[in-house]
Amino acid sequence: MSSFLARRALTASARPFSTSASRSSFAKMTIIGRLADTPELQATSTGNEILRYAVGTNSGxxxxxxxxxxRVTSFLPQGPQRDFIASLDKGTLVYLEGEASMSQYQDSxxxxxxxLxxxxQRFEVLSPKKQSQQE
Structure with missing residues (x-):
């Protein structure tokens, strides 16, 4: 390989994959878990409603x-999709994709x-709550 091609290969591998302008960084998560409780609609200071719920995952x-x-927040507009999520029962197995961020606070x-x-950003129901939880 000529020195020109070798330098060209090194330069090409050092370039970012995308040639578009970079945007701010973010963290994306995928979670498969069960709803901790029925999702709740909460009013914001601007008068809009957001959907809040928690998803639990087990390991070990x-x-x-x-x-x-x-903790999950959904900014879905009023409509059938938001109403469907809000009607799900505790224990429903869900697939969730979203943008993640850390926050700091003091407990009581x-x-x-x-x-976290x-x-x-994306939500799917995988199965209804477990039979043992329905009783």
């Missing part, structure tokens, strides 16, 4: 099982805490 087995909770005892918040 038996005594070593750990549950992680994710003044201890610093952090939370997700803004819903």
């Amino acid at each position: 087995r038996g005594e070593h099982q750990k549950t992680s909770w994710f 005892e003044g201890k610093p805490k952090s939370a 918040n997700i803004v819903q």
